[in-house]
Amino acid sequence: MLRFALRGRKGLGAHKSRPLLGGLMLPAILAAGISLAAAGSKIEQPIEFPHDVHAGKMGINCMYCHTYARRSAVSGLPPLQKCIGCHEHIDSVKDKPRIKKLFEYWEAKRPIPWKKIHSLPDFVRFDHERHIQRFYFQQGQPVQEVCAHCHGDVKTMTVAEKVTPLTMGWCVSCHEQDHPENAVSAKTANGPNDCSYCHK
Amino acid sequence: MNDIDRRKLLKLLGWSSASLAVAGCGNPPESGTGTAEAYSEPGDFNVPGVGVYYASTCTLCEAGCGIKGRVREGRILKLEGSPECAISKGRLCGLGQASVQHHYNPDRLKEPLLRVNGNLQPVTWDKALSLIAEKTKDAGDKFAFLTGPLSGHLKVLVQNYVEVLGSKNHFVYDLLANKANQLAAEKVYGISNPQVQIAKAKLILSFGADFLNCWESPVHFSAEYAQFRKANEGKARGVLIQAEPKMTLTGANADRWIAIKAGSEGVFALGLVNALLEDAHHAKNVPASVAEAVRKYDKARVDRETGVSEEVFGRVLAQLRERSPSLVLSGPSAEGHIHGAQNAAAIMLLNVVLGNVGKTITAPAKIPFPQMAPAAGDTSALIAFNQALSQGRLQTVFFHGANPVFTAPGFMKVRENLKKAAFKVAFAHYRDETAEEADLVLPLDSALEDWGTHVAAYQPDGVQIHMQQPLMERLYPQGTRSLGDVLLTLLKQRRPDEYNPFPDYYAYLKSAAIKNKAAFKDAAADDEEFWYQTLSHGVLNVAKPEPQRIALNPGALDLDLPKPAEEDLHYPLRLVPSVRANFRDGRHANLPWLQETPDPLTTIVWGSWLEIHPKTAGRWGIAEGDIVEVISKSGTIKAQAYLFPGLEPNTVAIPIGNGHEAMGRYAKDVGVNPLKILDPVFEKSTGELALHATRVKLRRTEDNRTVVKDEGWRPGVVNTQMNRKIVATLAADKIKLFPEE
Numbered sequence: 009m010l011r012f013a014l015r016g017r018k019g020l021g022a023h024k025s026r027p028l029l030g031g032l033m034l035p036a037i038l039a040a041g042i043s044l045a046a047a048g049s050k051i052e053q054p055i056e057f058p059h060d061v062h063a064g065k066m067g068i069n070c071m072y073c074h075t076y077a078r079r080s081a082v083s084g085l086p087p088l089q090k091c092i093g094c095h096e097h098i099d100s101v102k103d104k105p106r107i108k109k110l111f112e113y114w115e116a117k118r119p120i121p122w123k124k125i126h127s128l129p130d131f132v133r134f135d136h137e138r139h140i141q142r143f144y145f146q147q148g149q150p151v152q153e154v155c156a157h158c159h160g161d162v163k164t165m166t167v168a169e170k171v172t173p174l175t176m177g178w179c180v181s182c183h184e185q186d187h188p189e190n191a192v193s194a195k196t197a198n199g200p201n202d203c204s205y206c207h208k
Numbered sequence: 209m210n211d212i213d214r215r216k217l218l219k220l221l222g223w224s225s226a227s228l229a230v231a232g233c234g235n236p237p238e239s240g241t242g243t244a245e246a247y248s249e250p251g252d253f254n255v256p257g258v259g260v261y262y263a264s265t266c267t268l269c270e271a272g273c274g275i276k277g278r279v280r281e282g283r284i285l286k287l288e289g290s291p292e293c294a295i296s297k298g299r300l301c302g303l304g305q306a307s308v309q310h311h312y313n314p315d316r317l318k319e320p321l322l323r324v325n326g327n328l329q330p331v332t333w334d335k336a337l338s339l340i341a342e343k344t345k346d347a348g349d350k351f352a353f354l355t356g357p358l359s360g361h362l363k364v365l366v367q368n369y370v371e372v373l374g375s376k377n378h379f380v381y382d383l384l385a386n387k388a389n390q391l392a393a394e395k396v397y398g399i400s401n402p403q404v405q406i407a408k409a410k411l412i413l414s415f416g417a418d419f420l421n422c423w424e425s426p427v428h429f430s431a432e433y434a435q436f437r438k439a440n441e442g443k444a445r446g447v448l449i450q451a452e453p454k455m456t457l458t459g460a461n462a463d464r465w466i467a468i469k470a471g472s473e474g475v476f477a478l479g480l481v482n483a484l485l486e487d488a489h490h491a492k493n494v495p496a497s498v499a500e501a502v503r504k505y506d507k508a509r510v511d512r513e514t515g516v517s518e519e520v521f522g523r524v525l526a527q528l529r530e531r532s533p534s535l536v537l538s539g540p541s542a543e544g545h546i547h548g549a550q551n552a553a554a555i556m557l558l559n560v561v562l563g564n565v566g567k568t569i570t571a572p573a574k575i576p577f578p579q580m581a582p583a584a585g586d587t588s589a590l591i592a593f594n595q596a597l598s599q600g601r602l603q604t605v606f607f608h609g610a611n612p613v614f615t616a617p618g619f620m621k622v623r624e625n626l627k628k629a630a631f632k633v634a635f636a637h638y639r640d641e642t643a644e645e646a647d648l649v650l651p652l653d654s655a656l657e658d659w660g661t662h663v664a665a666y667q668p669d670g671v672q673i674h675m676q677q678p679l680m681e682r683l684y685p686q687g688t689r690s691l692g693d694v695l696l697t698l699l700k701q702r703r704p705d706e707y708n709p710f711p712d713y714y715a716y717l718k719s720a721a722i723k724n725k726a727a728f729k730d731a732a733a734d735d736e737e738f739w740y741q742t743l744s745h746g747v748l749n750v751a752k753p754e755p756q757r758i759a760l761n762p763g764a765l766d767l768d769l770p771k772p773a774e775e776d777l778h779y780p781l782r783l784v785p786s787v788r789a790n791f792r793d794g795r796h797a798n799l800p801w802l803q804e805t806p807d808p809l810t811t812i813v814w815g816s817w818l819e820i821h822p823k824t825a826g827r828w829g830i831a832e833g834d835i836v837e838v839i840s841k842s843g844t845i846k847a848q849a850y851l852f853p854g855l856e857p858n859t860v861a862i863p864i865g866n867g868h869e870a871m872g873r874y875a876k877d878v879g880v881n882p883l884k885i886l887d888p889v890f891e892k893s894t895g896e897l898a899l900h901a902t903r904v905k906l907r908r909t910e911d912n913r914t915v916v917k918d919e920g921w922r923p924g925v926v927n928t929q930m931n932r933k934i935v936a937t938l939a940a941d942k943i944k945l946f947p948e949e
Contacts, residue, residue: 084256
């Protein structure tokens, strides 16, 4: 109840990602029971990709690499070509073990077998495009905050970690909130709550 | 205890399944359990999660509907009809929808196989092609290529290859061909393939033409039928009357269904002609000699020979008089007899008498490229091929798009005769019955991986050439090849100067299309732009197709139908090998979607069944589910009985398509093949197999099994909707279909 009151008054956009997640965590745990056992744990990846360097230190827009998020239901992992496009011009890190491994994959034209972190069941259709369009393009929230609603504060992580439960109850808790329709309007609207929006 | 995680602990305590159910309810999968791989280099237009549509052509039947395939992440997911295609106009049937299951089928051939010591073993393509070169070196007339119906450039390449080898033996075989119909149309209308304007008719009288299910161009006809049934703009709702010995899907949709004795359709039609010629406005449509010739088909004869009562005859007659223009169609159940073409001609004569020609019977345009025009195929081709085999005249035979070992009647002994040919090559998708007899089996690309051009035999509007293009990369790039590519390779071995300029089938098609682009509507001036347009739209519209002319000559028709055959007391029943749109001649039996789709009339899934009229079943002491021996002079099969009132009582029916001994996991050992017990009866003017002329008797066995069907469950009770009255129903005899009666 506390969370709803808090969110209802200030709206989603007024939160920094950390307090928001903190606010969500307790009821989500209560609602979803054991599901958070794996949340936050670090999964070993083929390359320990440093989000903290790219999104944190360099301040690169999330959508520069996850380019499909604004155009498709899935955000898509960046193709290898994207990594190489920059890294073949960055000589200073070329001898780093992670970059060497990256070029090995590239030369073999083999995709990197990333472990899935934010995985949903087949019967759920989450649409990245709708969320990015609404919160980033219409409401004008900072991109790192928009992504952080679900993915956590990625700019402080190396490989991605799951910090939210991604359960239906967790999704609905946000969809029940009033969100401003765009950056200038005082009008608010809920997220859709029809089953068929997510369960096609 | 600290080392044991929660799940292990629950498992130890016997709670594991319950705990998983709780944990699984609403929770996403655990992180790190699956992998997600991105492209190394993404292709054009490729946005993960967003589908792109490519145009192509459906190849599951000969109707040749244009399709658009939705491709996502490089995978074909779903097919729809292409709105630019004059045949499908944006629609697609269930068979076409199931095409993706051919493509992703787990039983697809993935590598070439060569028979070594009696067994088929993997071999390389290089070895296979050099073996073909060696075996066809001096082939000449000892070589034969048996294909299914073909059109477009594949037909050109097959015929060129046969010619290059010095042979004339290209046999085009189609079990479901309607050659008797074509011959009759040629005689009655002067053209073999008239268009039938279903939407314009006010009444359709169909003799077994199952145009909603599997007759000529079902998707096009279904759309026309929707218009026919709609009452709008002063046009009354069209009335459909269907006369046939076994109810088809079209028959089930009819306002009046007439159970006519098998083979007597011509008599019924000429009876109508005789009665109609009493009207002056009908009599002027035909010469007096016709009236003279049909005088003997009086009501008494019709009643006696067709089993249709005088009352019903009178009602049909009244409808024909009242509703004009009408349309009379002849279908396989009228044509599959010794006098099939004569039956068909008698039926078509009705259109002439009724003045339908030019209104609901029209002439299509001529296909301007004879080499690419469809070779529709027939069963006499199989008979000729089989005869050549049995006489040892063929040494090297190729197969493509036909499975004669499965579809040929047992009396032809195709399997035994094939042993007389020393080298048999099957270009195939599955190890079907014919591939199992072959010495070399070459795996082909699926229709969704291959290039091609198609020209449909039934062209509803002008002439369209349909393009087939890959909707995704090959699933087995090292194993399968396009038949077009293989034929080009083989032709290059013989005629390098002519064929070397084409690096592959794609280049051949592109060059052929560009060379002829002046023949097509709205062709771009720039060649590359034209080719891009062609592939984007999937169709090429011929700019000025030459019209064909209808030339009526009813006076020349032979209207002397034979007397009904003597009843055979030993084999008193007629067998209808019925055609299911799902399987057609059995080539689609390995698609589980199609096996699982209930038969529209009986609701039975998987397997085969014997449809028998409840009265006949009572006479033979047969109940639903009884395993019955169906015995003809040519063989015996066992099938499960299903009591079905949609039959002329002296007729039984078994669907074609199942009963495979090979082909794949979903087809093998499922159901029975009624083709195996067909009698050697042939249509007299075309030499076609008379598929509806087999006589059988039944023998009940002690075995009874539950019929697997969607309709009611209580044995012995006509019971639908699981006894729950989900939709209110009314018995057919309570509905007054014709208020004027």
